[in-house]
Amino acid sequence: MSEKENSKSFMSSMMSWIDRRFPVTENLERHLTKHPVPKKVNFYYLFGALLMVVFMIQVITGIWLMMFYTNTEEGAFASIEYIMRDVEYGWLMRYMHSTGASAFFFLMYFHMFRGLLYGSYQKPKELVWLFGCFLLFLLMAEGFLGYVLPWGQMSYWAANVILSLFGAIPYIGPDLQVWIQGDFVLSGITLSRFFALHVVVVPLLMIALVVFHIFALHEVGAGNPEGVDIEKHRDAKGMPLDGAPFHPYKTFSALPAMGIFFIVFFAIVFFAPTGGGYLIEKPNFEEANFLKxxxxxxxxxxxxxFYSILRAVTFGIPFLGITSKFLGFIIFAASIAILFVVPWLDRSNVQSIRYKGIYSKIAMILFASSFITLGYLGTKPVNELRTLIAQICTIFYFAPFILMPIYTKYEKTLEVPERL
Amino acid sequence: MSKKRKHIHILDGMSLYTRDRSPFYWGYLNIGGKIFKKSLKTTDRKEAEKLLFAWKNEIFSNSMNLSDDQDHIEDHDHSKQEVIVDDKRRKALLITSGIMGAVTVAGFAVPFLSAWKPSEKAKALGASVKFDLSKLQPGAMAIVEWRRTPIFVVHQTQEAIDNLPKLNSKVTDQANDVLPSSNNKFTVLKGVCTHLSCAPKYHPEIEPKAWDQDWLGGFFCPCHGSKFDLAGRVYKGVPAPINLEIPPHTFSGNTLIIGESA
Incomplete structure (x- = not known):
């Protein structure tokens, strides 16, 4: 008997020893090596894997930044300067983290738009979608909390704007705002609790939700741009005929995508880390000043x-005691909340936009273009024309969802093929 | 064989018992709350285990697939067991323990949520501030810091007070033609522009200004050109949407207390 065979049998007996106590092989097969995924998908299906990569970048760079960061009002801004100037490769850690935040959102928006296009929320994938929506919500909270930490001018004043939204809630608002801030003004007390939330609470919740998201996905199976159910046709071994094992087929197709992603990512990190003021805003290179x-x-x-939607609401409901600021907050919250109910708004008998009718297609174009327009307007100062455009776009943002139960039910759909 | 008496746990509801007086293992079975025991007539531990499983299978009278393979023995037939459950009692216990658990969680939440309230230090820093008005001349303005906000304290001249009604047509909030926040001599305002929180400048002089030919005194914000009169009322057609805010304040003789409402 050769040495190789000997060691192999040792390895396999080792594995079976472990497997009896902790099902490693079973889970590897279930989630990786034998997990069937549709064999024909498009680039939209790569964003999930890339999101995992970005999440890891954020966790690792975040831990390293935490080693040098000071979470006090006096020390925060100086510690950022220290990281940037004195810590070896500190600039790289910070710019990877700040660019990573932008990348996270960029990928997340595409990942979710894929879901909307190809019906990745339809029965039985409702929970996959819901966990994903929670992740978007947590990511927004995480990004906001993290943006306050450098304690620059924009950190301070943007946080003021957001926290004053809580203050606009009738009756409980002012007390709630003071409770969140831990002070009568946004101060170092607020900063250190935001630090705790940013580095521990929200990331832990996000990790838990990522696990739920993937477990739910692997229970119901991944979708495809055709909306074909690959589970229908199986071979003698029970493997779907239109499916392929996740590893090596999908892992290796994700690698070039990762390569392209890293090229773009590091191009930004190295050459345009502030993104012309869009990724890190100019006033944030100045320390927070309460009076300016x-x-x-x-x-x-x-x-x-979302900020555009918030600003677009210039009117309140006076007889209900709702100010324009609070109504803006409600509409802003609704713009995210409405995503959670999409699985129950879509009454279509097909999943994919490819087989849906003309109204669904118009709705998606309206939604996407109003989202982009709102994004552009949100970065510009307000004037009357921009406010009007933002108001129209807000309507176009909501209309595709609010009208979804009607147009998906009555529009003419095409027949979905049996096989992929 | 062991010298001491001891129970050896095999599986749930199955155990072996040995003591030094008897050479044999005793088998114990707990089936649906009933205890069965018998001597297994063997001194060998492994043999005793086998006999115990065989005896259990016999009691369940389920002869399918029940050899020495332990995995299958766990799948015994529950329907054969006679289980008496007091549903009422179980429900009552569930409810009481549920309520007690909730109360415990709520109790433990109190310190954690309270820790987020302003600390004593923050409260001290945010406490009310006193300001001596006797040294403030008519027409002069003092800036007092309260909760990190500049507070404007203006000693109005009689002329300024008389001029206020003339501005009624120019300001948004017409009704407010008396000094909104004073004992008729002093005006107390937050020195923060209601547009984007810049610091408005105090211009009490009555003379034509670059921003207003008929200026009767007031506040002008250099950031975006918002105009307020001396009572803090906002002019029409400027970016600021509302009047300058009035902080809670009260007068006690010649002392102004900012942070306490009257």
Missing amino acids: TPDHIAPVWYYAP
Whole structure:
């Protein structure tokens, strides 16, 4: 008997020893090596894997930044300068982290748009979608909390704008705002609790939700751009005929995507880390000053569409005691909340936009273009025309969802093929 | 064989018992709350285990697939067991323990949520500030810091007070033609522009200004050109949407207390 065979049998007996106590092989097969995925998908299906990569970048760079960061009002801004100037490769850690935040949102928006296009939320994938929506919500919270930490001018004043939204809630608002801030003004007390939330609470929740998201996905199976159910036709071994094992087929197709992603990612990190003021805003290179507001408070690009919606509401409901600020907050919250109910709004008998009718296609174009327009407007100062455009776009943002139960039910759909 | 008496746990509801007085293992079975025991007539541990499983299978009278393979023995037929459950009692226990658990969680949440409230230090820093008005001349303005916000305290001249009604047509909030926040001599305002929180400048002089030919005194914000009169009322057609805010304040003789409402 050769040495090779000997060691192999040792390895396999080792594995079976472990497997009896902790089902490694079973789970590897279930989630990786034998997990069937549709064999024909398009580039939209790569964003999920890339999101995992970005999440890991954020966790690792975040841990390293935490080693040098000071979470006090006096020390925060100086510690960022220290990271940038004195810590070896500190600039790289920070720019990877800040660019990573933008990348996270960029990929997330495409990942979710894929879901909307190809019906990745339809029965039985509702929970996959819901967990994903929760992840978007957590990511937005995480990004906001993290943006406050450098304690620059924009950190401070943008946080003021957002926290004052809580203050606009009738009756409980002012007390709630003071409770969140831990002070009567946004101060170092707020900063250190935001630090704890940013580095521990929200990331832990996100990891849990990523696990739920993937477990749910592997229970119901991944979708495809055709909306064909690959589970229908199986070979003698029970493997779907239109499916392929995740590893090596999908892992290796994700590698070139990862390569392209890293080229773009590091091009930004090395050559345009501030993204012309869109990724890190100019006023944030100045320390927070309580008495001096920046001329123009603009959110980072990834919040801009939602900020636009917030600003577009210039009227309240006086007889209900709702101010325009609070109504703006409600509509802003609704713009994210409405995503959660999409699985129950879509009454279509097909999954994919390819087989849906003309109204679904118009709705998606309206939604996407209004999202982009709102994003552009959110970074610009307000004037009357822009406010009007933002109001129209807000309507176009909501209309595709609100009218979805009607047009998906009555529009003419094409027949979905049996096989992929 | 062991010298001491001891129970050896095999599986749920199955155990072996040995003591030094008897050479044999005893088998114990707990089936649906009933205890069965018998001597297994063997001194060998493995043999005793086998006999115990065989005896259990016999009691369940389920002869299918029940050799020495332990995995299958776990799949015994529950329907054969006679289980008496007091549903009422179980429900009552569930409800009471549920409520007690909820109360415990709520109790433990109190310190954690309370820790987020402003600390004593923050409260001290945010406490009310006193300001002596006797040294403030008519027409002069003092800036007092309260909760990191500049507070404007203006000692109005009689002329300024008389001029206020003339501005009624120019300001958004017409009704407010008396000094909104004073004992008729002093005006107390937050020195933060209601547009984008810049600091408005105090221009009490009555003379034509670059921003207003008929200026009767007031506040002008250099950031975006918002105009307010001396009572803090906002002019029409400027970016600021509302009047300058009035902080809670009260007068006690010649002392102004900012942070306490009257």
